[in-house]
Amino acid sequence: MKVSAQEEYGLRCLLQLARLSPGESLTLGQIAEGEGISQANAGKLMWLLNKAGLVASTRGTKGGYALARSAEEIHLSDIIKVLDEDMLEGHCKSYTGLQEICVHTGDCGIRPVLISLHEIVQSALERITLAQLTDTESNVDQALYQIHVGMSRGVARDIPSPKHVRS
Amino acid sequence: MKVSAQEEYGLRCLLQLARLSPGESLTLGQIAEGEGISQANAGKLMWLLNKAGLVASTRGTKGGYALARSAEEIHLSDIIKVLDEDMLEGHCKSYTGLQEICVHTGDCGIRPVLISLHEIVQSALERITLAQLTDTESNVDQALYQIHVGMSRGVARDIPSPKHVRS
DNA sequence: GGCAATCCTTACTTTTAAGTCAAGATTGCA
DNA sequence: TGCAATCTTGACTTAAAAGTAAGGATTGCC
Ligand code: FES
Ligand code: FES
Numbered sequence: 001m002k003v004s005a006q007e008e009y010g011l012r013c014l015l016q017l018a019r020l021s022p023g024e025s026l027t028l029g030q031i032a033e034g035e036g037i038s039q040a041n042a043g044k045l046m047w048l049l050n051k052a053g054l055v056a057s058t059r060g061t062k063g064g065y066a067l068a069r070s071a072e073e074i075h076l077s078d079i080i081k082v083l084d085e086d087m088l089e090g091h092c093k094s095y096t097g098l099q100e101i102c103v104h105t106g107d108c109g110i111r112p113v114l115i116s117l118h119e120i121v122q123s124a125l126e127r128i129t130l131a132q133l134t135d136t137e138s139n140v141d142q143a144l145y146q147i148h149v150g151m152s153r154g155v156a157r158d159i160p161s162p163k164h165v166r167s
Numbered sequence: 168m169k170v171s172a173q174e175e176y177g178l179r180c181l182l183q184l185a186r187l188s189p190g191e192s193l194t195l196g197q198i199a200e201g202e203g204i205s206q207a208n209a210g211k212l213m214w215l216l217n218k219a220g221l222v223a224s225t226r227g228t229k230g231g232y233a234l235a236r237s238a239e240e241i242h243l244s245d246i247i248k249v250l251d252e253d254m255l256e257g258h259c260k261s262y263t264g265l266q267e268i269c270v271h272t273g274d275c276g277i278r279p280v281l282i283s284l285h286e287i288v289q290s291a292l293e294r295i296t297l298a299q300l301t302d303t304e305s306n307v308d309q310a311l312y313q314i315h316v317g318m319s320r321g322v323a324r325d326i327p328s329p330k331h332v333r334s
Numbered sequence: 335g336g337c338a339a340t341c342c343t344t345a346c347t348t349t350t351a352a353g354t355c356a357a358g359a360t361t362g363c364a
Numbered sequence: 365t366g367c368a369a370t371c372t373t374g375a376c377t378t379a380a381a382a383g384t385a386a387g388g389a390t391t392g393c394c
Contacts, residue, residue, distance in 0.1 A: 027339085027340070027341090028340075043341080043342080043343095046341085047341085047342070047343080050341090050342090057341060057342090058340085058341080059339095059340060059341045060338095060339070060340055060341080061338065061339040061340060062339080062340080063339075063340045063341060064340080064341090065341090
């Protein structure tokens with residue numbers, strides 16, 4: 001289970017835009033430089049995000065990118081849905097081995113695991129907005145830690161020790 | 168965020184072994200056939216799991232694979248750790264763009280997100296054993312749903328409606 | 335209108351993950 | 365002992381993701 005390059009870089013680019021003052025915008029070149037990636041690569045990412053309606057682009061000289069809505073209204077789940085193309089396109093549509101369809105026709109013990117896992121991740125991402133990430137790292141970390149603790153309460157035993165977070 | 172082929176197939180192979188009666192074992196050919204994958208591919212997966220100490224192999228005729236410990240003692244988190252090689256090898260060790268090291272030297276808003284996400288997934292997987300997955304799909308689904316609801320209590324508002332689960 | 339800055343789009347190349355192959359090693363059995 | 369069944373291992377091939385390149389389209393400014 002891992003975060004793809006597209007997801008991570010896309011998120012990072014959006015975070016740059018979220019830090020702008022209202023009315024400001026960034027060009028592809030600026031975004032690329034800000035993340036240390038090529039302009040071509042940044043272009044592809046912004047194209048995806050634009051197509052999905054998360055950012056607004058202006059063409060021509062003086063053009064650039066800005067968030068399409070305020071950072072408070074953009075949840076990480078929205079972003080990941082866009083950048084992770086085939087997110088859960090039905091379990092066993094993808095990994096079917098040699099056959100056309102999965103061998104586990106009826107009863108499958110894996111399916112609920114993958115589905116639930118996906119929902120759990122989605123639940124967590126829905127609780128975080130882009131705006132929250134513009135804070136300092138230690139504050140972001142603390143907020144995230146609260147979500148984890150919150151999610152794990154009720155079934156909880158052992159929450160991993162807080163990392164950078166002072167209780 | 169997605170589950171890799173190795174993770175899924177590996178988990179499925181292990182699940183076959185978990186369904187065996189004590190003392191029984193399966194050969195590579197049987198495992199491969201059971202999942203609809205090639206024997207070569209199954210061999211590679213079992214090799215990984217064997218190296219990690221999750222399964223025990225016997226060589227020679229009458230050989231085969233069995234779980235190294237009881238299915239009740241194997242948590243999904245153990246399995247995923249083995250099959251997902253470079254799981255979280257430090258944020259920004261992998262995606263460094265064009266530079267050698269990440270541009271976000273000090274303060275980073277993304278890092279806590281990735282770390283927390285990883286911990287949340289891990290928390291969920293630690294609560295599920297292989298043995299639980301040998302039940303019928305609807306029972307597994309119900310058990311998993313309980314974990315999700317449990318995790319989301321406290322911060323919760325909107326839990327996605329139960330799917331196959333009757334309340 | 336013309337030019338420069340910028341975004342848009344498609345096709346291509348590179349890199350990485352996934353899967354295959356073939357030769358070797360170990361065991362059980364006759 | 366010799367053979368057949370099985371796992372082991374590393375190198376190889378193929379498929380998918382990531383990243384690049386190049387030309388087209390739109391806008392603002394003079
Ligand atoms: S339906 Fe294919 S493994 Fe679950
Ligand atoms: S340290 Fe590189 S993006 Fe966070």
